[in-house]
Amino acid sequence: MKPELIIETRNLSYQFGNQLVLDRVSLNVREGSIYGFLGPNGAGKTTTIKVLLNLLQAEKGKVFLFGKDLNKNRIEILSGIGSLIEQPAIYSHLSGRENLLNRALLLQVHSVKVHEMLDLVNLTEHADKKAGQYSLGMKQRLGIALALLHDPKLLILDEPTNGLDPNGIIEIRQLIRKLVQERAKTVFISSHLLTEVEKMVTHIGIINRGKLLFQGTIEELHNVSKKNLEIQTNDLVRSRELLCKNGYQAEILSDLILIPYLSENQSAEINSLLVKHDHRVYSLTISKQNLENLFLSITQI
Amino acid sequence: MQGFLLSIQSEFYKTRKTLAFLSAILLPLILCILITAGFYTHADKIMFLSAKMQWFRFTGAFLGVMGSLILPILIIFQTFSVNNIEHRAEMWKSLFSLPIPKWSIYSAKYVYVVFLNALCLALFASFIIVSGYLLNVLNPELKFNQFDISGILFKLHLKLFLASLGILSIQFLFSLLWADFLKPMGIGFVLTVFGIITANLGWKYAFTIPYTHPMLALQSMMKQVLNNKNEQMEFDLMSQEIYVSFIVAAITFIIGYFVINKRSIR
Numbered sequence: 001m002k003p004e005l006i007i008e009t010r011n012l013s014y015q016f017g018n019q020l021v022l023d024r025v026s027l028n029v030r031e032g033s034i035y036g037f038l039g040p041n042g043a044g045k046t047t048t049i050k051v052l053l054n055l056l057q058a059e060k061g062k063v064f065l066f067g068k069d070l071n072k073n074r075i076e077i078l079s080g081i082g083s084l085i086e087q088p089a090i091y092s093h094l095s096g097r098e099n100l101l102n103r104a105l106l107l108q109v110h111s112v113k114v115h116e117m118l119d120l121v122n123l124t125e126h127a128d129k130k131a132g133q134y135s136l137g138m139k140q141r142l143g144i145a146l147a148l149l150h151d152p153k154l155l156i157l158d159e160p161t162n163g164l165d166p167n168g169i170i171e172i173r174q175l176i177r178k179l180v181q182e183r184a185k186t187v188f189i190s191s192h193l194l195t196e197v198e199k200m201v202t203h204i205g206i207i208n209r210g211k212l213l214f215q216g217t218i219e220e221l222h223n224v225s226k227k228n229l230e231i232q233t234n235d236l237v238r239s240r241e242l243l244c245k246n247g248y249q250a251e252i253l254s255d256l257i258l259i260p261y262l263s264e265n266q267s268a269e270i271n272s273l274l275v276k277h278d279h280r281v282y283s284l285t286i287s288k289q290n291l292e293n294l295f296l297s298i299t300q301i
Numbered sequence: 302m303q304g305f306l307l308s309i310q311s312e313f314y315k316t317r318k319t320l321a322f323l324s325a326i327l328l329p330l331i332l333c334i335l336i337t338a339g340f341y342t343h344a345d346k347i348m349f350l351s352a353k354m355q356w357f358r359f360t361g362a363f364l365g366v367m368g369s370l371i372l373p374i375l376i377i378f379q380t381f382s383v384n385n386i387e388h389r390a391e392m393w394k395s396l397f398s399l400p401i402p403k404w405s406i407y408s409a410k411y412v413y414v415v416f417l418n419a420l421c422l423a424l425f426a427s428f429i430i431v432s433g434y435l436l437n438v439l440n441p442e443l444k445f446n447q448f449d450i451s452g453i454l455f456k457l458h459l460k461l462f463l464a465s466l467g468i469l470s471i472q473f474l475f476s477l478l479w480a481d482f483l484k485p486m487g488i489g490f491v492l493t494v495f496g497i498i499t500a501n502l503g504w505k506y507a508f509t510i511p512y513t514h515p516m517l518a519l520q521s522m523m524k525q526v527l528n529n530k531n532e533q534m535e536f537d538l539m540s541q542e543i544y545v546s547f548i549v550a551a552i553t554f555i556i557g558y559f560v561i562n563k564r565s566i567r
Contacts, residue, residue, distance in 0.1 A: 053398040079400035089395035091315055091386060098314075106311045106399060146395075 005067070006031050006154050006186045007052065012061035014047055014210075021047045023210040024061070029188055029203070031153075034180055036201035037190040038295060044210040045190040046086060049158050052188075053083055066153070082152035084160055088143025092132030096123050096142050099131055100149060107150045117145040121175065137168035144175060155179065157189045161196050173200050194295040206295065225294045227261035229270065230287050234280040242277055243270065261286050304401040308409030312383070316413075321382030325421040328375060333428035336362050337436060344440045352448035353534070359433055359445070360454060363425065364519060369497050372422075372461065372515050373468055377489040379417050380472040381482055383410060388480035393561065407558050414473055419462055426451075426458040453534050457522060460538055464518035467511030467549035474557045508542045511549045517542040 007029035014022040022044050029035045039045050050056040051063060054074050063070040065077045090099055100114040118124045121141040126134065131142060140160055147155055157176075161169045177200055179185045191197045198204075204221055206214040214221065233239040236252050243250040243259065248270065251258045259270065267284055274281050316322045340347070340359060347355050387393050396406050433445040468489075475485035489512075496512030500520065507513045518540065525536040 050394070053394075055394055055397055075400045075402065078398060081398070083395075083398050085394055085398070087391060089390050089392040091390050091392070093319060093386075094315060102311055102314050105314055106307050106401065108307065150400075 004031050005029065006065065007035075007188060008064040009048075009052075009058075010062040010064075012048070012051060012058050012063065014044075014051060014056060014058055016047075021210050022051070022058070025207065025210070025212045026215075027205060027212065028215065029186065031186050032180065032184060033202045034176065034187045034189065034200055035203045035205060036194075036197040037188060037205050037207065038192070038194055038197065039190075039207035040192050043192075043208045045192075045207060046158055048207070049083070049085060049156055049188075049190060052156060053081065053085070054078065055085075079150065080153045081156060082147030082150065082154070083156040083158075084140075084143040084147050085156075085158045086162075088139045088146070090131045090134075090139055090142055090146075092130065094131060095128045096131050096134065096138075096145075097127040099142060100145060103146050103149050109150050113149055113151075117149055120148070120178075121145045122171075135168075137164050137171060140164065140168070140172060141175070144172070148179070153186060155185050155187045157187065159190055159192070161191065161193075169196060176200055221294065228287050229259045229261045229267055230283070230285045231257040231259065231270070231274075232282040233257070233274060234282070239274060239279050242274065242279065246273060304405035305409050305412075308401065308406050309413055312409055312413040315386060316383060319382060319386065321379055321386070322417065324375065324378060324382075325417045326424060328371070329421060329425040329428050332363065332371070333425075333432045337432040340436055341439055344436070344443060348442055350444075352444035352446075353450075355444055356433060356448055356450045359436075360429055360450070360457075363429055364457070367425070367461065367515075369500075369516050370493065372465055373489065373493040373496070373512060375421060376418060376465055376469050377472050377486055377493075379421075380414050380469060381476040381485050383414050383417070384473070384476040385480065385482070403562060404558060407561055408554075411470075411473060411554060411557070414469060415466070418465060418469055422458040422462045423455075426454045429454060456536075456538060460518050460522060460536075460540075460543065461515050463538075463543045464514035464546050467514055467546035467553075470550040470553035470557070471511055474553050474560065477557055477561050508545055511546060514542040514546045 005028055007027055009025055009027045011024040011026055012022050013020065013024055025044070025048060027037075027048070037045055037048070047056065051058050052065065052070070054070055054077075057071075066080055068077055070077055091102070094102065097114060097118065100117055101111060103109075104111055104114050115124070118127050121144055123138060123141055123145065126138060131139065134142065144155075144157070144160065147157070155176075160176075161172050164172065173196075176187055176189065180187060189197060189201070194204075198218065201218065203217055204214065205212055214224065231239065232255065236255070236257055240250045240252055240257055243257065248259050261267070267286075271281055271284055313322075336359075340362070347358050350358065387396065397403055399406075430451050433450070437443050437445040471492075472485060472489050475488060479485055492510070492512045496507075496510050496514075497516065499507040499510060500513040500516040508517060521540045521542070522536040526534050529535055
């Protein structure tokens with residue numbers, strides 16, 4: 001067990017009846033990271049989170065949090081985790097403040113922390129309003145405040161931006177960044193949309209049909225993306241014909257010709273070929289696959 | 302143990318403004334006001350009775366409806382209300398991901414419902430006594446102040462409380478299983494009516510049905526009191542239906558823990 005790993009699962013498998021929901025998932029989440037756990041709906045994200053919170057018992061594999069076996073140290077480990085699973089669990093007949101005071105009572109947290117949390121999630125103004133009257137964004141923020149109340153080292157958030165409008169998504173994103181920068185938390189956040197989390201995460205895990213298909217930093221994800229050579233000429237149709245005749249897999253996409261990138265020499269050869277045949281070459285650039293497309297291509301395997 | 306005590310406090314905190322808690326206070330209060338008003342306006346009908354018989358009539362007015370219908374219905378309502386708070390907020394998984402033992406959360410909730418029932422019955426006994434003395438103040442010709450019924454009345458309500466533990470545990474389990482009110486209410490109501498019928502018919506095995514226990518407890522008490530040759534209002538606290546009620550409560554409590562352990566997480 002590497003000490004810097006806050007979450008480590010080893011070949012985690014889980015089955016609902018005959019359906020294999022998690023298939024040998026091995027997660028590695030480092031301290032101080034914001035780990036985006038991505039996958040389409042039904043990929044196994046929430047099940048993984050429930051296993052991490054000991055709400056479900058994994059049939060095969062091991063779960064370590066803070067370097068300790070979850071099954072043997074449940075209470076100790078859970079005291080270091082704050083979580084928000086699916087929709088925020090909030091008592092609608094109590095105010096935001098009362099929801100936090102109730103949780104503070106359960107976790108023996110001083111009531112001063114309640115005011116601090118309300119302030120952190122910008123709910124002080126609405127603290128005494130019944131939580132049932134909150135907007136979805138306010139409920140999510142209250143859910144995060146509840147998760148943070150006992151000052152956990154690790155925050156596990158299951159689709160916290162689900163159903164939020166763009167402003168709500170930005171607010172949650174800013175809050176999570178603030179938590180990592182100012183409070184040194186490790187955040188494990190699940191989402192089915194890469195665009196929602198790619199601007200804030202440091203690491204990414206992509207899961208589909210219970211299998212972890214990719215795990216690494218954003219840069220590493222970029223690196224697995226296929227590179228293309230984008231060419232702009234005065235006559236795209238003729239240029240494409242010429243390139244195809246010479247054995248290149250050229251395609252026209254909008255105002256560009258795309259060719260799988262191989263090497264710098266190959267780019268130079270293509271340029272010479274086009275110029276030799278009186279094609280005017282406006283630009284030759286190397287492009288990477290858009291991250292969202294890459295995510296889709298990974299999850300559609 | 303600390304987790305259990307904290308969970309109990311939390312139960313009180315989150316239900317203190319709900320009908321689950323208020324019903325335990327309001328129901329005895331409202332019923333007492335209504336019956337007291339009835340006796341006040343028709344005091345002439347019991348004026349000629351002895352002090353003991355006046356109390357007997359007065360408490361009988363409460364216990365008749367309490368034992369058969371009000372107590373089971375109140376239990377159905379309270380158990381549902383306490384668990385529905387968690388169902389409505391989808392709180393079970395959130396509660397079980399807190400660093401508190403699961404059994405503490407579950408048993409605290411159960412004990413809290415038991416407490417609400419005990420509180421309600423204790424208030425019933427207290428309000429009946431207060432109402433009796435109040436009637437005497439309002440109409441000095443009544444004789445409620447000439448006989449001390451408090452000991453008997455509290456013992457009787459304690460017997461009712463013990464007899465209702467089986468129903469309470471079953472309804473607690475139902476309200477864990479189903480989030481909507483109709484199922485636990487519907488099943489509970491049907492079983493209550495079934496219990497009333499079997500208890501009134503004097504079916505030999507009626508004691509095996511938990512919903513008959515409050516009625517059977519009252520019947521056994523009445524039987525003992527009426528058979529007392531020394532005219533003392535004495536009866537046994539423990540009887541067959543109370544023991545069965547304990548057994549049902551214990552078994553259902555254990556089943557409920559496994560149910561909630563599995564159900565809360567999906």
